[in-house]
Amino acid sequence: MRRPLWKSDDVRKARPPWPPMLHFLAVNAATGSALGTVFAIVLIATNTAGLGDLIAGTSNPVAPVLLMIVGFATLFGGLYTGSAVMLLPWRKNEDGDD
Numbered sequence: 001m002r003r004p005l006w007k008s009d010d011v012r013k014a015r016p017p018w019p020p021m022l023h024f025l026a027v028n029a030a031t032g033s034a035l036g037t038v039f040a041i042v043l044i045a046t047n048t049a050g051l052g053d054l055i056a057g058t059s060n061p062v063a064p065v066l067l068m069i070v071g072f073a074t075l076f077g078g079l080y081t082g083s084a085v086m087l088l089p090w091r092k093n094e095d096g097d098d
Helices: 007-015 020-047 048-056 062-086
Strands: none
Touching: 020 048, 020 062, 048 062
16 A cells, blocks of 8 residues: 555645746746747738748748747747736735835
């Protein structure tokens, strides 16, 4: 019979694998990056402003697609994370100072 990894008392004392704020930032950055990737793919797939034709006409279409996806993923990831941090609830100090 196998012994459980943690005893029931140890589970309550166990720390989460990541600090809560780091987890919050990682989830928001990943969500924003996914949205940016989808947005870049939609722009290419719908041939917005002839973008799909320009990429299809190149000798190596992987490079522009990769640059576009990485750029949009970085931009959207940063924007999504920044807006999530700015919209965090806050409370006033007990001293009355902001």
